[in-house]
Structures are given as structure tokens and as C-alpha cells.
Amino acid sequence: MSVSDRVGEPKLNQPRAEGDNRQILLEVDNLQTHFRTMDGVNRAVDGVSFHVRSGETLAVVGESGCGKSVTAMSILRLIPEPPGKMAGAIRFQGRDLLKLSDKEMRSIRGNEISMIFQEPMTSLNPVLTIGRQIGETLRLHQGMSKQQAEDRAVEMLRLVGIPEPGRRVREYPHQLSGGMRQRVMIAIALACNPKLLIADEPTTALDVTIQAQILDLMRDLKNTVGAAIVLITHDLGVVAEVAERVVVMYAGRKVEEAPVNELFRNPKHPYTQGLLGSVPKLGSSLTGETTRLVEIPGLVPSLKQKIPGCVFATRCPSVTDLCRAVAPALQEKAPNHIAACHYAPVEASVSGTVAA
Amino acid sequence: MWAYIIRRILATIPVMAIVALFVFSLLYLSPGDPAAVIAGDQATPDDVERIRASLGLDRPYLVRFGAWTWDILRGDLGTSIFTNLPVSTMIQQRIEPTLSLMIVTLILAVTIAIPMGVVAAWKQGTTIDRCVMAFAVLGFSVPVFVVGYVLAYVFALELDWLPVQGYTPISNGFFPWMENLILPAVALGGVYIALIARITRASMLEVLSQDYVRTARAKGAAQPSILFVHALKNAAVPIVTIIGIGFAGLIGGAVVTESVFAIPGLGRLTVDAILRRDYPVIQGVILLFSFAYVLVNLLVDLSYTLFDPRIRY
Ligand SMILES: Nc1ncnc2c1ncn2[C@@H]1O[C@H](COP(=O)(O)OP(=O)(O)O)[C@@H](O)[C@H]1O
Ligand SMILES: [Mg+2]
Numbered sequence: 001m002s003v004s005d006r007v008g009e010p011k012l013n014q015p016r017a018e019g020d021n022r023q024i025l026l027e028v029d030n031l032q033t034h035f036r037t038m039d040g041v042n043r044a045v046d047g048v049s050f051h052v053r054s055g056e057t058l059a060v061v062g063e064s065g066c067g068k069s070v071t072a073m074s075i076l077r078l079i080p081e082p083p084g085k086m087a088g089a090i091r092f093q094g095r096d097l098l099k100l101s102d103k104e105m106r107s108i109r110g111n112e113i114s115m116i117f118q119e120p121m122t123s124l125n126p127v128l129t130i131g132r133q134i135g136e137t138l139r140l141h142q143g144m145s146k147q148q149a150e151d152r153a154v155e156m157l158r159l160v161g162i163p164e165p166g167r168r169v170r171e172y173p174h175q176l177s178g179g180m181r182q183r184v185m186i187a188i189a190l191a192c193n194p195k196l197l198i199a200d201e202p203t204t205a206l207d208v209t210i211q212a213q214i215l216d217l218m219r220d221l222k223n224t225v226g227a228a229i230v231l232i233t234h235d236l237g238v239v240a241e242v243a244e245r246v247v248v249m250y251a252g253r254k255v256e257e258a259p260v261n262e263l264f265r266n267p268k269h270p271y272t273q274g275l276l277g278s279v280p281k282l283g284s285s286l287t288g289e290t291t292r293l294v295e296i297p298g299l300v301p302s303l304k305q306k307i308p309g310c311v312f313a314t315r316c317p318s319v320t321d322l323c324r325a326v327a328p329a330l331q332e333k334a335p336n337h338i339a340a341c342h343y344a345p346v347e348a349s350v351s352g353t354v355a356a
Numbered sequence: 357m358w359a360y361i362i363r364r365i366l367a368t369i370p371v372m373a374i375v376a377l378f379v380f381s382l383l384y385l386s387p388g389d390p391a392a393v394i395a396g397d398q399a400t401p402d403d404v405e406r407i408r409a410s411l412g413l414d415r416p417y418l419v420r421f422g423a424w425t426w427d428i429l430r431g432d433l434g435t436s437i438f439t440n441l442p443v444s445t446m447i448q449q450r451i452e453p454t455l456s457l458m459i460v461t462l463i464l465a466v467t468i469a470i471p472m473g474v475v476a477a478w479k480q481g482t483t484i485d486r487c488v489m490a491f492a493v494l495g496f497s498v499p500v501f502v503v504g505y506v507l508a509y510v511f512a513l514e515l516d517w518l519p520v521q522g523y524t525p526i527s528n529g530f531f532p533w534m535e536n537l538i539l540p541a542v543a544l545g546g547v548y549i550a551l552i553a554r555i556t557r558a559s560m561l562e563v564l565s566q567d568y569v570r571t572a573r574a575k576g577a578a579q580p581s582i583l584f585v586h587a588l589k590n591a592a593v594p595i596v597t598i599i600g601i602g603f604a605g606l607i608g609g610a611v612v613t614e615s616v617f618a619i620p621g622l623g624r625l626t627v628d629a630i631l632r633r634d635y636p637v638i639q640g641v642i643l644l645f646s647f648a649y650v651l652v653n654l655l656v657d658l659s660y661t662l663f664d665p666r667i668r669y
Pocket of ligand 2: 069201
């Protein structure tokens with residue numbers, strides 16, 4: 001089977017991650033998620049590839065509207081079809097999720113891959129108790145009885161740091177604060193010990209002090225639970241603290257990918273350089289001071305037209321005619337570091353090897 | 357919780373008082389002198405005067421209203437002018453068929469309409485959805501008596517599956533009882549089903565686009581659980597509200613349905629009483645129906661707290 005051949009060896013449009021021999025858990029391969037709308041096809045995600053290894057934390061960053069959430073939802077196949085349409089492959093432990101039946105997909109959701117959403121205030125069902133909502137995945141995927149599920153729900157609430165879990169388990173979401181609700185979402189996501197946790201801007205909707213608490217919690221739990229994490233975020237401070245590797249997205253594409261330290265030290269793509277305009281201090285989000293992505297002048301191009309050249313050409317400070325005419329391919333610019341820019345210099349250490 | 361229930365019950369008292377005043381005044385709002393009507397064509401003015409006195413029509417208005425209300429509170433709804441029987445006795449004799457018809461219609465309508473609306477919302481924009489909506493429009497636009505006659509013709513006369521008309525008390529067995537009720541209930545339920553199905557669909561559509569439904573999907577919940585566990589309970593408040601409001605239409609429809617299917621219920625009693633201007637009977641029946649309507653809507657109000665924990669007592 002060709003799938004198993006590929007395990008442990010990412011494809012050419014991804015860096016070769018030397019020295020990391022953890023198993024590849026998830027491999028997103030040329031994912032295209034398009035939406036049919038009244039005025040044309042919205043190419044929300046247009047040929048994105050990346051991989052996540054077991055236990056690894058990968059950050060996905062980019063401005064609002066660049067397709068981060070759509071990428072995340074595509075992995076769990078939560079994109080409504082129609083109007084959405086997905087193509088490419090999403091291999092999870094070697095199996096292409098896009099080819100699974102609905103039933104097989106359901107047995108993965110909330111069990112092996114779970115997701116935390118951006119909106120804690122609206123992501124919990126207002127008419128079901130907290131206990132029931134945590135217990136649901138346990139009953140569904142682990143066949144627990146009502147009582148077992150409730151006991152485990154209490155345990156999970158304790159784990160995510162909710163005081164008086166025995167009482168809270170019988171309460172409803174409206175009785176909890178935003179931060180508490182996001183803790184409950186985390187409890188739901190982790191209840192079945194997933195191998196992969198996708199967190200889509202889990203702290204964006206919370207106020208600053210709560211953000212720091214939730215991040216601390218996620219970091220603690222990461223060590224206890226050992227799940228791989230895809231962390232989608234606006235917050236470069238968070239990226240610097242938590243992530244091992246970073247994927248930078250722009251207008252539905254991946255424009256750069258590198259290990260976190262390398263990316264912060266040596267951003268290759270002008271878009272990333274723009275985002276990093278103010279480089280975050282390590283530990284800044286712990287002190288309650290967040291580092292949001294910097295505003296870059298100009299607008300994200302409409303995803304409804306094919307862009308002939310570089311997607312960033314309209315906003316790039318050093319754009320040339322070549323950029324407007326020819327789309328740059330993702331190319332290895334430094335060890336484990338790829339970027340899609342004609343003018344990003346290729347470092348000597350990799351210039352001898354074949355680039356994609 | 358109990359305090360809330362008691363408060364809601366107390367709140368119905370002024371409503372019922374206004375209804376009672378209105379029902380009492382009915383006699384004086386409608387055309388014709390009841391005493392003259394009862395006395396008949398050949399009566400002398402003396403006869404009319406005597407009847408008027410026996411009805412108490414010669415006493416002042418508010419005195420009569422007070423006496424009438426006091427009687428009702430003691431369970432005395434007066435005496436029929438036509439049969440000379442106590443109104444409460446006449447109602448007792450006729451209540452079972454009507455109650456049976458309403459309950460069967462209610463159960464039938466709710467069990468058909470809610471799944472219909474849920475499925476239509478789930479399959480929004482597909483042929484299934486369009487069929488449900490077409491049925492809903494049809495249910496609104498075809499009158500009960502037309503549906504009734506068509507059903508009776510097809511299933512009773514042509515196919516001979518069910519009795520054409522009449523009523524069998526439930527004491528004669530469940531199936532004979534049901535046999536007589538099924539066609540009237542379907543005829544009566546049409547509008548009600550259409551109404552509930554439409555509201556269910558609209559309410560579900562709103563709920564299905566909520567973030568927590570996406571969460572349920574992300575947890576691996578199957579479609580039936582998403583629809584009926586996660587979504588329907590959130591969509592319930594508008595649905596039970598319309599069930600309560602639609603109950604008024606059910607009362608009006610029951611009168612017509614009972615005539616079509618010759619069911620000896622309160623509807624027939626009402627029609628006969630109106631034709632004979634038997635005011636005590638008319639008043640008694642209207643009062644009873646109003647009371648039932650207020651009661652149903654009280655239950656609807658109380659049920660909100662079962663569906664939505666955010667509603668405060
Ligand atoms: N259900 C949908 N139908 C049509 N377009 C959608 C849908 N969901 C997302 N999109 C589009 O996909 C693009 C990317 O959105 P998203 O992934 O949410 O961005 P972000 O990076 O901020 O998470 C946006 O242009 C958005 O309008
Ligand atoms: Mg998003």
C-alpha cells in the first residue's frame with residue numbers, strides 16, 4: 001500500500017523534518033475546499049499541505065479569512081456539502097478521511113480527533129447539562145453507561161480546573177462564565193483521549209487574563225494527555241510559547257512553514273515578515289500582554305478569482321513583474337524551512353539539495 | 357418552581373373572569389329577544405313576560421351576572437330552555453366524543469407534524485422539503501369539511517375500511533373507538549399538522565445553524581441524535597406555543613367535524629343550541645371551551661421551563 005510507504009516521509013511540498021522520527025499522524029495533502037456561492041467559487045482553501053506528528057504541536061497562523069477554520073473543519077469533514085466541496089487527501093494514521101463513510105467518520109470525530117472552537121459562549125448546547133455534554137462522547141465512543149459517563153465527566157471537569165465539579169456537572173452552560181465554558185469544551189474534547197486535538201483560536205473570544213489561564217491549561221494537559229495539537233491562532237505570543245512548528249497561511253494557501261524558532265528568527269516570506277513586524281517576547285502571554293498579528297496595509301485578495309501570480313503580490317512591499325505573472329512554488333529555503341517567494345534567498349546549507 | 361406554577365395559575369383568574377363576563381353578555385349582544393324566541397310564534401305578550409321573569413331577565417344586569425357567576429362556581433351552569441335538563445348534565449353526556457376527538461387529533465398531529473418539520477429542515481431545499489411545504493400549504497387551504505367528506509367517501513364508502521360516521525364509546529373497546537375517530541381526527545388535524553410542521557421546520561432551521569450543532573457533529577453524534585436530542589429541544593418553545601395557539605382552531609374545527617361525521621359531541625350540542633337559541637347551553641359550552649383553551653395555554657407556558665433551563669421561574 002502506497003499510503004504506508006509515505007508514513008514518516010513527508011512529501012516534497014513539506015519540509016523534510018530531519019531529526020524528528022515521531023510517526024506522522026495526520027497528513028493534509030493538497031487540500032482544496034471550495035464553496036459555491038452566488039457570485040462564483042470561493043477558493044477558501046486552495047492546495048494546502050502539511051503534516052502533524054504524534055504528540056507534536058503545530059501552529060497555523062494567518063489573518064482572518066485566510067482559510068484557517070475551513071482547513072480545520074475540513075479535517076473533521078464538518079464542511080457543509082453543498083455549498084462546500086473538498087478535494088485532495090487528508091490521511092490520518094494512513095487512512096484518507098475524505099474516502100471514509102459517514103459512519104466511519106463519526107467514529108473518528110470526538111474520539112480520535114476532536115476540536116475546540118473559537119466561540120465558547122455559543123458552542124455548548126444551552127439546554128443540556130454540562131455532564132450530559134461531556135458524557136455524550138464517552139457513551140458514544142466508549143459505550144459507557146450513564147452513571148460511568150457522569151463519573152468520568154466529573155473527573156474531566158476536575159482535570160480542566162473547574163471548582164466543585166460534582167455540582168457543575170449538573171448545571172447548564174448559561175450558569176458558567178466564558179472561560180469556564182471553554183474549559184468545558186476542552187473537557188469534552190479530551191474526554192476520549194484523542195490522538196489529535198484541533199484548537200481553532202481557543203482563546204480569541206476570551207479576555208486577556210482568562211486567555212493566559214486557558215493556554216496554561218492546554219499546555220499542562222498536552223503533557224498529561226500527549227495528544228498532537230493543531231493550534232490555530234492570531235496570537236504570535238502563543239505560537240512562540242506553545243508551538244514546535246508553524247504553518248503560515250495566506251489567501252487559502254500555505255506560504256511558509258518552519259520550526260518555530262527558525263520562523264521567528266529568520267522569516268523568509270514577506271507576508272510572515274509583515275506579521276512579525278513586532279516580534280513577540282517569549283512568555284508575553286503569561287504576563288497578560290498579547291501580541292496580535294500586526295496590521296499589514298492592503299486587503300486580502302478575493303478568493304473568487306484565480307490569481308495568476310503570487311497571492312501576496314497586491315500587498316507585497318517588494319513586488320516585481322515576475323511576482324504578478326508567475327506563482328512562486330513552495331521551496332526549501334533553509335533546513336526544514338519552506339516558503340513560497342521568488343526572492344527569498346536559499347541558504348547555502350540547502351542550495352545543493354533538490355528543491356520542490 | 358411551585359411558586360411559579362401557582363403564580364401562573366392565579367394569573368389565569370382575571371382572564372377567566374373577563375371571559376365569563378363576555379359569555380354572560382352574549383345574551384344581550386346577539387339579536388332577538390330570548391324570551392320572545394323561547395315563547396315561540398303563538399305566544400302572547402303575557403307569556404313572554406312570564407318567561408322573562410323565569411329567566412331572571414327582569415333583574416338588574418350586574419345582579420344577574422353576580423348570581424350567574426356564583427352558580428357557575430358551584431358547578432351549576434343553569435338549565436336548558438329547550439330540554440329543561442341541567443346544562444352540566446347535557447355537557448357531561450356529550451363531552452366524551454369531543455374530548456376523544458381532540459386528544460386523538462392532538463396526538464396524531466404532533467406525532468406526524470414534528471417529524472415532518474424536522475426532516476424538512478434537515479433536508480432543506482430538497483424534494484422532501486418541498487413536498488412537506490406543499491402539504492403544509494394544502495393543509496391550510498382546504499376546509500375541514502371538504503377533507504372530511506373526501507376521506508369519508510374514499511375510506512368509508514369506496515374502500516369500506518372504516519365506518520362512515522358515528523361514535524363508539526371507549527368503554528366498548530379501544531379499537532371500535534379508534535375506528536370511528538380516525539377519519540374525523542385526520543380531517544380535523546390537517547390544518548393543525550400544517551401549522552405545527554411549518555413552525556417546526558422554521559424553528560429547526562434556525563437551531564441547526566447554531567454553533568452547538570456543529571459541536572455535536574464534531575463529537576461524532578449521528579444525525580438522528582443531532583436532530584432530535586441536540587436541536588429539537590432548543591427548537592421546542594415556538595413549537596409548543598403554536599400547539600397551544602392552534603388549539604383554538606381545533607375547537608372550532610371540532611364543531612364542523614362532528615357535524616360531518618355525525619358525532620354526538622359538544623360541537624353538535626353547540627350547533628343545536630345556537631339554532632334553538634338555547635342560551636344557557638350556549639353559554640355553558642363556550643365557557644367550557646374557553647376554560648380548556650386557557651388551561652392548554654397554561655400548560656404550554658409551564659412546559660417552557662422543561663425545555664429551556666434559561667427561563668426563570
Ligand atoms: N459555509 C461557507 N460558505 C461559503 N463560504 C465560506 C463558508 N465557510 C467559510 N467560508 C469562506 O471561507 C473563507 C475562509 O474562512 P475561514 O476559514 O473562516 O477564515 P479564518 O482563517 O479566519 O478562520 C472566507 O472567505 C469565508 O467567507
Ligand atoms: Mg477562523
